[in-house]
Amino acid sequence: MKFRFLLWAMGLLMARASRNNPAFKQQLKDKDLVFQMQTLDGKIARHFIVSDERISSKGGVHPQPAFAIAFKDAAYGFATLQAGNKQLAFMQGIQDKNIQIKGNPALVMWFQGLMKYLKPKKKR
Helix, strand or coil: CHHHHHHHHHHHHHHHHHHHCHHHHHHHCCCCEEEEEEECCCCCEEEEEEECCEEEEEECCCCCCCEEEEECCHHHHHHHHHCCCHHHHHHHHHHCCCEEEEECHHHHHHHHHHHHHHCCCCCC
16 A cells, blocks of 8 residues: 555656656656556556656556566565665665566666655755
8 A cells, every 4th residue: 555655646746846847847858658667466556657748647557668667566666665775775676586677778767867856855
């Protein structure tokens, strides 16, 4: 349940950033694709649609995402996406085969670059 909620919240954060953050919008320029995050068994999945410098998301599996990131299970997906050093957590998960990437790996790197824009702003 936590993993499903986290994917939904990520969709909201990315949709908001695509409306309000010029630097985030710049990363979406010339991108027209669908990507997906899911559990390996596909029971929990959410796909994210990038079009016209905006992102929206929908629950469920998309038939042909440009790339998909599949976590071994929901608990592992939640822990990885909440990790302090996400890049290290992703690399370790891929090495251990707890995370599988399907599709274009260059787009996965692009997606990881987007994540830095979703961090909460620190209070001064």
